[in-house]
Amino acid sequence: MLLLVGLLILEVRFETLRKGRSNIRFLSIAWISNFVFVPAIGFVIASLFLSGQPLFFTGLVIYFMAPCTDWFLGFTRLAKGNTALGAVLLPINMITQLLLYPVYRYLFAEGVAPVGASANEDTLLQWFLAPFATAIVLHQILKAVLLPALFSRLLAWVGVAIPFVIALLIMEIFARNIGVMIEHASIFAIMLAAIFLFFVATFVVGEVVSKITGLRIRSMHC
Template sequence: MLTALGNAVRASGVSVLLTASIAAGAAIGHLRPAAGELLGSQVDATLLALVTLLFFGVRFDAVVRAWGNLRFLALTALATYVFVPAIGYAIASAMLAAHPLLMVGLTIYFMAPCTDWFLGFTRLAHGNVALGAALIPINMAGQLLLYPVYLRLFAHGPVEVQAGIVGDTLLHWFLAPMAVAVLAHYGLRRLMGAERFGRLLRRADRAVPWAIALLVMEIFAANIAVILEYRAAFAWILPAVFIFFACTFLLGEGISRLGRFAYPEHTLFTMSIAARNAPLMLAVTMAALPGEPLIYAALVIGMLVEFPHLAVLRRVLAGQRQRANRRAAQEAGHRPGNNLTVF
């Protein structure tokens, strides 16, 4: 429980960290343009470090544990890669039609499932954490493989996507770092032993938000003039994100009832389709679509709203659990010796 609480506190703290990095980057870029350009020149190195950290922390061996729940995996894949991107595109295109680059950025944010912090909120809400750990590498691979498809479907027109650029980007910026990170992951685990390597993984996990914050600061420092020019349009991003989260909650409720998920799987499913993978999508998009600060800024703004939403969602799911337990206790109250717990 303490680990889960720590995860949630850190996740909520990321919002504060990102807000501070946006403010610092904007101030540096506005007051000291030369310093902003210098920070912007470091984006590639920071991006590579972030991608390597993200892949290094993935527990790929957890996939084996998922094969016993194929029905859950099938419904999750259907929602994650069909329903949720369609909902996200519909919302972004309806609310940001006048600002196509922001629309593309928000659509990219909506289409990618989370591969990290959703698990801490799932644990706090008493969801199925073991199955959730197995979703992490599956979601990581799925969103990378489908990224070129989504980009051509949803970004056709607002941005120019040259033939082969996404594939080359994934190969040089992500598949190669992934290979290095996975080799380092398993090689160091063998050399260090499980306990010491576990501590190293936790340090790597804690380093990820700081790498994201540094990247965000560099983006805003180098591009604050363009972002300020379109500042009024960003007011539309917040209600769009709110509507998206409301729709994913309703989708989670509907599919969980149709699939007859028990509470732990219901919670995991709801959290997994709500939380988004903005760090990886920010990295992929910066490499695949260089020189588009409005797209990057839309991704960052969406990430800021996500953590408060996940905290509220945890409380809603916990309330459902408590009400179900009370109903079960009332039904079993007249049966002597029956101490039933539903969830």
Template sequence: MLKTARYLGAFGSTGLLLGGMVSGAAMGHYAPTGGQWLGEWMDATLLLLIVLLLVGVRFGSLLKALRHLRFLGAAMLANFVLIPAIGFLIASLFLGAHPLLMVGLAIYFMSPCTDWFLGFTRLADGNVALGTALIPINMLVQLLLYPVFVFLFTRNVVEVDSSLIGSALLQWFVLPLAVALAARHALRLMVGIERFGHLLAWADRCTPLVLALLVAQIFADNIGVILEHGRVFIWLLLAAFTFFVTTFLLGEVASRLARLPYPEHALLTITTAARNAPLMLAVTMVALPDQPLIYAAIVIGMLLEFPHLALLRHLLLRSRRASNSAAPVSRAMT
């Protein structure tokens, strides 16, 4: 059962994404009227996804992160300075001739995950408590930096109005986040801590399903435009593969330079690998409307992420076992 759960955790979400892409593309191609009707409900699905993403944010654990300043400094530098720069360079290298896809992939690369990375951290025996404290920090910082990164990534590609992006973020994310925090507090008082925990778990389980529905709607409503660039997607996948290899090496170097113990090392490796595709897709659909190629690039970038995170877990646990077995030998020799 445990192996089955780990398999579903690593590959089930990839299967849902593929299913959403294939089913949406098939409907848009063979039943265009149905695809157009499905696309008309995109805003409702997007709003539901935003609610599910925001309702799970926990700010009560922020103080835990402040007790690990060395780790926090390494994670912030990697996630919000080095990795966005690396991601933009990789996206430009592989997709410079296709600027809209390049922008979508750069947006996908730029923001660290705020949800499923915690599950992989737990499977890798990383510091889950510290990872929980990292979630609200990652979400707030990436929302604040989004207009800056989008302006840098989209110059001469799409028209960007920074004031409109700011108002869109305020309307679709900052205000809903305040409502979500108030709703969390009220629900906890009304239903009790145990039932409230069940509600949060239910919201977490629904998020991949709603994301798959949104992906199906994007592909159903825009399959014609997406198919015109179908041959380029292999380069997009190669760019994502290169990015994941690079971030893994970056996490290893940063962990050693910061002299992090294994639990924090595992957490840093996972958080620098996992990307926040659901939130970035939602934000980008609000901030950059009517750009299906940008959305498609974000979605396709996700396809390699879950298998990659499963491989990272295996590599981390194997390295820990190797270091643990080497320690008694070195002590015996001394």
């Protein structure tokens, strides 16, 4: 995960962020979509599929309410979306989630799955801020010491490596949790169906929002 976040940030060309006003408009629309529309969709879908399983329901709801963080920037990269804007949106989403987590925990997990309040702070520091800062420093150093052509070639190589790192990460996650998935096979199948429906619903919402607001599809792919 650390490698993936580092590679994603290393590849980003932040010079594309100079158009301030349009970026603020996009970030505002993305924030509203992520923390108003998406949670509502996620809660409805989780209620339809897992209302009788409080622990799994809680986990699914929290998963649905955690948009655009960490390695999802990799999927923005695969979809040829704007990873520079995605990198700016990531810390905003992480901080918002950190602030909203006590609310989510009170509404959906009170007495079901207690989690320490510091969990999200550790996640923000370890899985985003540390590799983000490291990648930014490394990006600037390499840009200063390498010839422009060589630096561009290096970023291209990083871009080629990202899909393979994502594939390895997905394989590692499934391999590490295969025992749990087998033990709860029936619930796991239901959760997969719920997640599939969630992605379809949020894709439709994203398309509708992009058309209504006039945002380019490339920007919405984060």
